[in-house]
Amino acid sequence: MSRGFEIVSSYRNADLRLPYRTTQRAAGYDFESAVDFTVPSIWKLDFLKILWAIRHQESLDSVAQAKAQKALKPFLIPTGIKAYMGPDEVLILANRSSNPLKRSLVIPNGIGVIDADYYNNENNEGEIFMQVLNFGLADAKIKKGDRIGQGIFMPFLKADDERAPQQERQGGFGSSGK
Ligand SMILES: O=c1ccn([C@H]2C[C@H](O)[C@@H](COP(=O)(O)OP(=O)(O)OP(=O)(O)O)O2)c(=O)[nH]1
Numbered sequence: 001m002s003r004g005f006e007i008v009s010s011y012r013n014a015d016l017r018l019p020y021r022t023t024q025r026a027a028g029y030d031f032e033s034a035v036d037f038t039v040p041s042i043w044k045l046d047f048l049k050i051l052w053a054i055r056h057q058e059s060l061d062s063v064a065q066a067k068a069q070k071a072l073k074p075f076l077i078p079t080g081i082k083a084y085m086g087p088d089e090v091l092i093l094a095n096r097s098s099n100p101l102k103r104s105l106v107i108p109n110g111i112g113v114i115d116a117d118y119y120n121n122e123n124n125e126g127e128i129f130m131q132v133l134n135f136g137l138a139d140a141k142i143k144k145g146d147r148i149g150q151g152i153f154m155p156f157l158k159a160d161d162e163r164a165p166q167q168e169r170q171g172g173f174g175s176s177g178k
Pocket residue numbers: 093111112113114115116117118127128129130131171172173174175176177
């Protein structure tokens with residue numbers, strides 16, 4: 001058992017496919033979307049409201065500010081997949097090159113870093129999500145089973161004399177604090 005993928009238990013009966021490589025020398029394991037998912041065009045995200053909010057920022061109350069901010073947040077596409085790996089390994093979740101061209105989808109964080117200790121975390125069992133923004137004019141309609149991203153297992157190195165972290169991972173996307 002060195003590294004690999006499993007289906008998250010809530011998707012047990014969802015008929016998901018584990019990530020797979022499509023050609024003999026491919027580095028990336030393609031991830032499929034676990035659900036039908038529409039990523040709205042950023043230009044349609046209450047755009048007028050946002051413009052208005054930017055213009056009137058100072059006079060907006062905190063609720064209205066939070067609403068305007070929320071409308072601009074990236075979307076998280078569920079994969080229903082978790083990944084296990086060695087303690088000195090990481091799974092890099094990268095976009096497919098065709099996504100910006102065909103679907104106008106980008107990963108705002110550049111790449112996703114899936115840590116070994118994310119696996120089976122107590123919050124969400126380690127389900128991997130792909131964080132996306134749709135810069136196109138039209139909504140991006142993703143079907144369950146569409147290949148949305150690719151995962152690449154990599155070894156990583158540790159710095160000399162580091163103070164070993166004591167904290168245990170609780171979840172993802174900001175769970176370790178600010
Ligand atoms: O595209 C991504 C990126 C991350 N993750 C999960 C796996 C990863 O182990 C965890 C935390 O990611 P990261 O360390 O990059 O984010 P953070 O903002 O530092 O959050 P945390 O405080 O939880 O470490 O979120 C995903 O599912 N998809």
